[in-house]
Amino acid sequence: MDLDRNIGKNRGKRIRIETSYFWKDSYLRCVDVDECKVFSPCSQGCDNFPGTFRCYCARGYYLRPDNYSCKAHDPLPSIVFANRLDIRQISVDGHEYSAIMEDLQNAISLDFHYYRDLIFWSDVSLDVIMRAFLNGTEVTGIVRWGLRKPGGVAVDWINDHVYWMDGITKRIEVAELDGSNRHPIVWSGLQKPRALVLYPQKDLMVWTDWGENATIESAFLDGSGRRVIVREGLQWPNGITMDYPTETIYWVDARQHKIEAALLDGSNRKTILERSLPHPFAITVFEDNLYWTDWRTRSIHMANKRTGRDHTTIHQSLAFPMDIRRWVFEREYRFPLVLKWHGS
Structure with missing residues (x-):
């Protein structure tokens, strides 16, 4: 100039x-x-x-x-989502669409372990945490007791643990991939815990809570080091996801009808999209795009993760779209990490 x-x-x-x-x-x-x-x-x-x-x-x-x-080296990846009565996958371009699990009761939240070919989900009708291989075999309930409203399922693919939240008991718990060695790691100060995402390489978990004083919080994987990273301007923070290469979290707020983003410490917060979001529920990210489910439109939508532009519906007329995850192996690159329990 x-x-x-x-x-x-x-x-x-x-x-x-x-x-x-x-x-x-x-x-x-x-x-x-x-x-x-x-x-x-x-x-x-x-x-x-x-x-x-x-x-x-x-x-x-x-x-x-x-x-x-x-662009990922992986062949065209899939988006995996819960649809209450089944779990389905769809290619990121929306062209390929198929069922993974069928004849379920009420699948709400899900996550996967790519290298072990496992998928985990919570069922709020049966009040269990379920597990199966992606080919549909060996379906089993790995946690069957002491659950009231299980949700927020997340897998630690480095240390081979599965985490979940419960909206009634108001706890975050962890267990081995077979459900053994179960114990709570956060059991106080939760109001309405909703969604959970893990960052095993950094020994970190982040979750949303849309209680009366809605927050986004983080802690180490053993529950210690807990801190509020986003407090202001939240109402119904529903789903949350993490863009690992940029260490950015994205979340949807169903009452404010928008998608926001911030760094892991809550800084550099910005609004990505606040139009055409009737009731966003869950969100995931892959390459340059965000993908989310919406209860009111019963659809899966996509938009640019930095600008919110190119908002597109990639699949519609779904029964009950719930949680959504990207199915891609890049997430699970293994780095040298030994989980250290920071608490006593």
């Missing part, structure tokens, strides 16, 4: 400043703009350099020819 500056000996001279710099009046010089922070141009990682920037991708992804966005 061209700027005129009438200061001292430069009076009347035209000084040219490149768009990657800004004018610093006090010193009559151009200062580099950090495009990574100011414009967030990249899909995943961003390195700033004097006068320019460079995008890069996390392991399991490669940079597209546009030099901004990242």
